[in-house]
Amino acid sequence: MGERRIAVMIHPVREEALVSAAEFISRMARHGVDTIVLPEQWELCARALPDLVDTPHLQPSADLSSNHVELVVVFGGDGTILRAAEWAYEPEVPLLGVNLGHVGFLAELDSSEVGHLVTHVTERSYDVEERLTLSVSVHDEHGRLAWESFAINEVSLEKGSRERMLEVLAHIDERPISRWAGDGVLVSTPTGSTAYAFSAGGPVMWPDVEAIELVPLSAHALFARPMVLSPRSRVDLDILPHNAGPAVLWCDGRRTFDLQPGSRVTVSRGPHDLLLARLTEQPFTTRLVKKFNLTIDGWRSPHGRSARGA
Template sequence: MKIAIFGQFYHKNAEEAVEILLDHLYEKDTNVYLEEQFFKIINLQLTDHKNYSSFKTFNVLDKSFDLLISIGGDGTMLRSATLVKDLDIPIVGINTGRLGFLATIQNEAIITAIDDILCGNYKISERSLLSIKTDPEQEDFQELDFALNEIAVSRKNTTSMITVETKLNGEYLTSYWSDGLIIATPTGSTGYSLSCGGPVITPDTNSLVLTPISPHNLNARPLIITDSTEIEIKVNGREDNYLISLDSRIATIGKDTIVTIKKAPFKIKMIELLQESFIDTLRKKLLWGEDRRN
């Protein structure tokens, strides 16, 4: 099996996970490639290199890879999706961050999880993405014009609210007077959208959610729509420029830029171990069903 490993940071929480993973993969005699910058970070931090120097590195993935392992938090998983793009390479995450909705494997479960994956004891959860097009064209998103979690527009150099004129399949919906608007996938429904009052949507649902950020028109509420809907938004306000974000990637757009958002033509494959499920993750991460009053 040809395995790619990606991480963005190397801190105290990640040290144990990195050593457990790399030691175990070396023992399994797998074909391991580490992302080049992450490999450099590891070499700087680890005094005992053991046999890690025998691992190869990569800058760009191709279809010859069978698996991408992400080491970090959910942000690192989102970044991993930009490496995989439309290559159909399954992704699994080892959580060295905080919440871990996407990266769910904890240090104590790494060896068992890797063994299960190498033996094929897992299932695939296919996750929808969003694609974006702007008029005038935004150069920042020409190569990475998709998002796994959400696309959001928000105010930039102002404390004043903005107006987000929104159309669905060409029909005018409303103008949100707010700090911004989030368009989230089911995967992203447990992220930024959730913190702004949006609903949790199961990953296998063919839906998107529009969640206003601190709306001034208080009757504005999150709206769930089918993921075949084409969404068109245009931002107005006192300033000339506003922020637009695709997951963790941020750019500036000009006033009156028309932004068209729709479901991307490909999906990201995420590995779920057989003993895990989205419902189980909800209970663990959001503490559903637990009474903490006492």
């Protein structure tokens, strides 16, 4: 294999993702840069790139560290980037997202810009942005560790049965703060503040803010407002023993664990940051306006002068 290696993650069912990825991999091979794909995506790539199957320029592997991969290029939306984060999180390899027609907060450029992408990757002309992540652990009613994971967007503790509320006692920095009965509790990163936390009524946080967001979900309580915590804070969520039914824990809507009454969920800042490769300095404000189609026309001109001639 060559001296330089990148990895590619492809949306599993979208044809335009495979077409763009195949063009990118072929061009990278011509520049002497090898590509790693996950074993489960190998057959997909082999069909699209038969000329590269028997060359060292395209190889299946699940290990980014031993292959010294410098970048993971993701062809898909924010959901595919979250999937790729499971691959790249621990070895701390930057992700670069290529969008497929929908405005996303994590993707960097459109699929029509493959030539532009190849130039930036071969010349290593990109910056790396660091995003706070979360670490989550679950202990059972006897205090035994039952499950561990990480989250890029959010950790969501939710009731397991539709007809019953979930009663949770929340602690911040090992001090109880409130007891909530409702649909559950969500702990979000700034990255996730525009995802589930936004739908649950939480504030939008700029991605370079280092903070943790705590959002009660449809809680029956006078004090049930979202809270923005220190990045050093620890959140403990106790499922009270008298809950009639189970609960379920989700990380990024991808990894899940079933919980019983008496369990404790602990959330704190993760040991690794999410690394995102950026080709341009597009402000988060611009991404926000595009994503939510916000109205920005007003009585002032784009140059800040009054449209009325002031």
